[in-house]
Amino acid sequence: MKHRRITKRRAAVAGAGIAALVAAGVTFQTANASETTKAPAPQPLSITAAGKLASTLGKDLGTDAAGTYYDAKTKQLVVNVLDEATAKTVQAAGAKARIVENSLAELKSARTTLKQDATIPGTSWVTDPQTNQVVVTADRTVSKTELAKLTKVVDGLGATVELQRTKGEFKPFIAGGDAITGSGGRCSLGFNVVKGGQPYFITAGHCTEAISTWTDSSGNQIGTNEQSSFPGNDFGLVKYTSSVAHPSEVDLYNGSAQAITKAADATVGQKVTRSGSTTQVHDGTVTGLDATVNYGNGDIVNGLIQTDVCAEPGDSGGSLFSGDSAVGLTSGGSGDCTSGGETFFQPVTEALSTFGAQIG
Missing domain, CATH: 3.30.300.50 (GMP Synthetase; Chain A, domain 3)
Incomplete structure (x- = not known):
């Protein structure tokens, strides 16, 4: 059994990263003690500002940081650290420091x-x-x-x-947005994207592994697969082959849509929304990053976003978003939208980078 301990380390503050935060307009706090000595509370941050601060502090602190998450109630970024010296650096940057055991x-x-x-x-x-x-x-x-x-x-x-x-069973949700179908079943469209000036859409890779030609809910052919990655990853790229409209938005299933203007990485504690063709729209929270899920039959997927959002078969590939930001593609999970469950999502930023595509 591992002995519980607090590791004492000195924080190495990278001046360039902190200076960049000042230039970006982040308010800094004067702090002489860690959270354990009741330092002044940091100013509230938006989820976007918290994400940028987390990225900069992660680079500045290196191994002296032990993870971050966003506290939606207090609107503060919480940074896990290993010693008091690093805690003071975190507090000076406008975040809340929390001394933990595990690096x-x-x-x-x-x-x-x-x-x-x-x-x-x-x-x-x-x-x-x-x-x-x-x-x-x-x-x-x-x-x-x-x-x-x-x-x-x-x-x-x-x-x-x-x-x-968990009482449920981890499985890909094959059976975001609107329904897309093929000879292998039904999935959901994730996000419309542009590659080389041409229109495409992205969805789950386990969907594009099973289905190569896609039709809409009316049976009209709309696209064919261009690229697919599953297992390991869970994303697929489909090229539009018809003149059907393809706006950069997500169906909210109430007669309206959410415009999507950009892609963003998820943050633990972030509030998110999922849209899919089986259970339509549901909200929840990001509970973990870089998750590994073993769906069985050798289908292991890494680097997923874990959430407490529910989903069911047919929601696969659908949209996970936060405001106007595309965040993830529905991969799989356990439970349902009656009893609840957890769902994993493929990060959109990784899919776009792999495909050389942009939201649009």
């Missing part, structure tokens, strides 16, 4: 051990900055023997890992 290196090492020794269908794991642990979840398909193996590995990792069970 990112220790959490990464735990994930590596899980990958090597506990790759079991029906499991997922994600680094949770709010608990400062790697949270491992086993669904109802995991057998007693497999659970015993998983428990042994988790116990060996001590305080860095927590094991949970």
